[in-house]
Amino acid sequence: MSLAVSEPSAGSDVAGLTTTAVRDGDYYIVNGNKKWITSGTKAKYFTVAVRTSGSESRGSGLSLLLMEKDMPGFTIKRMKTTGWWISGTAYLTFNNVRVPATHLIGEEGQGFRYIVHNFNHERFVLAATTNRYSRVVLQDSDNPYNPGISPMNITHIIYILMITLIIL
Ligand SMILES: Cc1cc2nc3c(=O)[nH]c(=O)nc-3n(C[C@H](O)[C@H](O)[C@H](O)COP(=O)(O)OP(=O)(O)OC[C@H]3O[C@@H](n4cnc5c(N)ncnc54)[C@H](O)[C@@H]3O)c2cc1C
Numbered sequence: 001m002s003l004a005v006s007e008p009s010a011g012s013d014v015a016g017l018t019t020t021a022v023r024d025g026d027y028y029i030v031n032g033n034k035k036w037i038t039s040g041t042k043a044k045y046f047t048v049a050v051r052t053s054g055s056e057s058r059g060s061g062l063s064l065l066l067m068e069k070d071m072p073g074f075t076i077k078r079m080k081t082t083g084w085w086i087s088g089t090a091y092l093t094f095n096n097v098r099v100p101a102t103h104l105i106g107e108e109g110q111g112f113r114y115i116v117h118n119f120n121h122e123r124f125v126l127a128a129t130t131n132r133y134s135r136v137v138l139q140d141s142d143n144p145y146n147p148g149i150s151p152m153n154i155t156h157i158i159y160i161l162m163i164t165l166i167i168l
């Protein structure tokens with residue numbers, strides 16, 4: 001299962017996301033793109049942030065939909081990354097995907113609140129992880145019995161710092 005919020009032009013600015021879900025009878029018709037989706041190449045199900053009403057840069061019109069990878073018009077492409085290959089980071093494209101209205105998660109228009117509620121602890125965990133890894137590297141470099149910081153540690157710390165800088 002993957003969480004699909006970020007878009008090519010809406011990362012930190014979640015309220016600015018532009019993927020639309022337009023109600024059509026018992027379905028939503030979804031159009032747009034999602035970028036940097038962790039486990040996107042492996043997931044069967046996706047929690048997707050969509051705009052059900054309102055204009056860009058406003059959080060009030062966002063909702064969450066449960067989408068399945070085999071839905072017609074839903075394309076998943078693996079993204080080339082310099083590391084974290086096991087994550088299967090993906091680019092998703094929705095081209096007139098018909099999603100049953102029963103796949104709405106929670107209430108329509110409450111998506112922004114659900115997303116930022118989840119981000120609160122996610123950001124905290126990232127900050128704590130980065131802090132701990134930094135301490136490990138510092139301790140290793142100070143230890144007289146340790147020949148030095150291993151290349152593995154350096155790679156690890158660089159990735160974690162990069163991701164934290166981007167996400168925070
Ligand atoms: C490894 C990885 C996995 C990811 N997995 C997922 C996933 O599973 N699902 C998903 O939805 N997304 C995922 N993302 C995307 C991630 O959430 C976004 O990268 C993040 O939201 C930042 O967006 P951005 O990269 O577009 O950077 P931007 O929003 O362009 O930000 C760039 C920099 O500018 C800063 N900045 C932005 N706006 C402001 C402002 N108003 N004031 C001050 N500074 C600002 C940011 O802090 C950042 O340092 C993943 C990203 C990575 C790297």
